[in-house]
Amino acid sequence: MPRPRLDDPDTLPFWAACREHRLVVQQCANCGTYRFAPVPLCYRCRSWDTDWVESAGRGRVYTWTVTHRVIQPATASARPYNTAVIELDDCGGALITSNVLDIDNDRLRPDLAVEVIWDEVAEDLTLPRFRPVAESDRKKANNAH
Ligand SMILES: [Zn+2]
Known part of the structure; x- marks a missing residue:
């Protein structure tokens, strides 16, 4: 697969956190808006002041698509595969595009x-992907907070 740029100053903290198995999202230090994918300024208030906050990494499928055709030669053997938008439970419901594995x-x-x-x-390079959580495991996790 084509690799993401790992030397971009706007996304570097995200990739560094991924290598530590931490999912981080930007939060505007001025107005508190969460945002993903990483961008240099807040699209709500135009502030350049940014914090990085860690997500617990749980969420819900917001939408998805399944790719059957060969769009990128490197994915030919992986078809059909899904590309999913995940709405994080924390971090203001930030939306992250990834894949859901371990599911038909x-x-x-x-x-x-x-x-x-x-x-x-x-x-x-470590990439965040997602897998289904059993509803019983989810309730246990929520009760722990
Ligand atoms: Zn803002």
């Missing part, structure tokens, strides 16, 4: 509870 694509549904898992792509 036909079983994806809106609001499916998912949690982050870490895909060690290379020594310098």
